[in-house]
Amino acid sequence: MDKYRCEVCNYVYDPALGDPDSGVPAGTPFEKLPDDWVCPVCGADKSQFVKEG
Amino acid sequence: MKPYEIKKGIYWVGVVDWNVRTFHGHTYTTKRGTTYNAYLIIDDKITLVDTVYGPFADEMLEKIAHIVPAEKIDYIIANHVETDHSGALPALMRRCPGAKVFGTEKCRDGLYKNYYGKWEFKTVKTGDTLSLGRRSLSFIEAPMIHWPDSMFTYCPQEKLLLPNDAFGQHYATSERFDDEVDNSILMEEATKYYANILWPLGSVIARKIEEVKKLNIPIDMIAPSHGIIWRKDPFKIIDAYVQWAGNTTKEKVAVVYETMWGATEKMARRMAEGIIDAGVGVTLFDVNLSDRTEIISEMLDTKGFLFGSSTHDNDMLPGMAGFLEFLKGLKAKNRIASAFGSYGWGGGATQEIEKVLLESGIAVTQPPLSVKYMPDENELTRCYEFGTAFAQAVKKGGSDGSR
Numbered sequence: 001m002d003k004y005r006c007e008v009c010n011y012v013y014d015p016a017l018g019d020p021d022s023g024v025p026a027g028t029p030f031e032k033l034p035d036d037w038v039c040p041v042c043g044a045d046k047s048q049f050v051k052e053g
Numbered sequence: 054m055k056p057y058e059i060k061k062g063i064y065w066v067g068v069v070d071w072n073v074r075t076f077h078g079h080t081y082t083t084k085r086g087t088t089y090n091a092y093l094i095i096d097d098k099i100t101l102v103d104t105v106y107g108p109f110a111d112e113m114l115e116k117i118a119h120i121v122p123a124e125k126i127d128y129i130i131a132n133h134v135e136t137d138h139s140g141a142l143p144a145l146m147r148r149c150p151g152a153k154v155f156g157t158e159k160c161r162d163g164l165y166k167n168y169y170g171k172w173e174f175k176t177v178k179t180g181d182t183l184s185l186g187r188r189s190l191s192f193i194e195a196p197m198i199h200w201p202d203s204m205f206t207y208c209p210q211e212k213l214l215l216p217n218d219a220f221g222q223h224y225a226t227s228e229r230f231d232d233e234v235d236n237s238i239l240m241e242e243a244t245k246y247y248a249n250i251l252w253p254l255g256s257v258i259a260r261k262i263e264e265v266k267k268l269n270i271p272i273d274m275i276a277p278s279h280g281i282i283w284r285k286d287p288f289k290i291i292d293a294y295v296q297w298a299g300n301t302t303k304e305k306v307a308v309v310y311e312t313m314w315g316a317t318e319k320m321a322r323r324m325a326e327g328i329i330d331a332g333v334g335v336t337l338f339d340v341n342l343s344d345r346t347e348i349i350s351e352m353l354d355t356k357g358f359l360f361g362s363s364t365h366d367n368d369m370l371p372g373m374a375g376f377l378e379f380l381k382g383l384k385a386k387n388r389i390a391s392a393f394g395s396y397g398w399g400g401g402a403t404q405e406i407e408k409v410l411l412e413s414g415i416a417v418t419q420p421p422l423s424v425k426y427m428p429d430e431n432e433l434t435r436c437y438e439f440g441t442a443f444a445q446a447v448k449k450g451g452s453d454g455s456r
């Protein structure tokens with residue numbers, strides 16, 4: 001599963017960790033995040049994320 | 054006023070804004086004013102680290118002129134786009150149009166979108182260094198501490214960290230150093246600053262401090278962009294940031310409420326008695342009479358929050374709504390809360406409070422307590438017990454589902 005980086009603040013979404021604070025369990029791939037999910041650090045939406053690597 | 058030499062050949066050329074009383078518009082009260090700190094490094098390359106708020110540009114230029122003509126400045130380090138530190142750039146660049154500006158890529162874009170200046174800008178990244186002659190500067194990108202463009206500058210030869218807005222305080226003084234001022238006021242202002250500006254960014258801050266610690270760079274002075282410079286014990290403020298970023302809390306409760314005719318206030322006061330008798334500390338705030346900036350500061354290390362409002366047009370009162378909206382943005386972690394209030398017929402305030410708490414990720418540990426009109430003795434006893442039960446939950450560390 002790919003990691004994705006927020007282009008606004010450089011936060012990295014790691015599917016292995018998920019985003020438990022927003023109710024996203026570990027193991028959730030980026031593609032499966034809800035459409036209204038936002039960067040937990042700066043609030044940017046999914047379209048601001050780019051694939052890492 | 055003469056410029057202030059903070060290290061041999063490095064001068065504070067900032068300004069003291071004695072009279073500013075609100076900051077970031079009206080989101081932050083600055084009862085002690087603030088300072089905008091800019092630092093001039095005299096070396097083969099004359100370098101200015103950050104500037105000041107635009108209206109104070111002339112005062113900064115005057116201070117610089119005491120040391121060296123502004124035209125001689127070769128390099129300008131822009132650690133942060135925000136106008137309280139970049140506002141004097143246009144005036145400065147008119148004086149030294151050939152100077153090179155250094156900052157992150159987002160800083161370049163942000164400065165352009167603020168001033169539309171055509172300045173020579175050199176983008177830097179974490180690990181890049183810039184030689185000034187005898188000294189050098191290295192850069193550490195610090196996105197979201199507290200804007201996407203933010204960066205720290207470090208001078209290894211001087212063991213000097215220039216972290217811009219991190220570790221700052223809104224505190225206007227004639228003194229410049231931590232060992233020259235009352236440290237309880239200094240920490241009060243540093244706490245307020247963290248709570249109101251940096252609280253939501255705790256996880257980024259914790260990671261950045263780890264990253265900087267791993268670099269193993271010696272630091273004997275931290276010179277932020279607002280307030281006092283840390284030289285006596287720079288790790289005091291780093292350690293405080295680690296605690297705050299880790300959401301470490303004390304066993305205490307903040308009761309914040311809004312009332313029209315005093316019924317909800319009666320409830321709040323009796324709850325406070327129950328909390329105190331259970332051995333837990335409490336602070337009571339009428340949300341409209343208290344200063345929000347100071348309430349938030351008190352809440353930073355407080356485990357439990359009780360929010361009260363009477364019902365007004367089926368909703369909570371507007372002062373409380375505004376307060377909770379601000380609190381939501383702070384993304385407080387590891388806290389517990391409950392709601393209470395008086396009502397006349399249909400009620401609704403406590404449900405609305407709980408809705409915002411749910412959106413804020415703050416765990417509600419007990420059902421709300423609502424009372425019709427004025428509480429009688431029985432109802433006041435229930436308020437007392439509500440307080441006691443909440444104090445018990447705080448003592449248990451809110452192990453019932455808070456995060």
Ligand SMILES: Cc1cc2nc3c(=O)[nH]c(=O)nc-3n(C[C@H](O)[C@H](O)[C@H](O)COP(=O)(O)O)c2cc1C
Nearest residue numbers: 042043044076077078080135136199200249250251
């Ligand atoms: C403390 C603080 C927090 C901010 N948070 C955000 C944010 O979350 N998202 C955003 O897009 N801009 C954010 N901004 C940037 C402002 O929206 C931006 O500076 C804007 O140009 C200010 O416009 P104004 O001069 O009308 O207030 C923030 C600014 C400050 C000072």
Ligand SMILES: [Fe+2]
Nearest residue numbers: 133135199218
């Ligand atoms: Fe800032």
Ligand SMILES: [Fe+2]
Nearest residue numbers: 135137218278
């Ligand atoms: Fe600032």
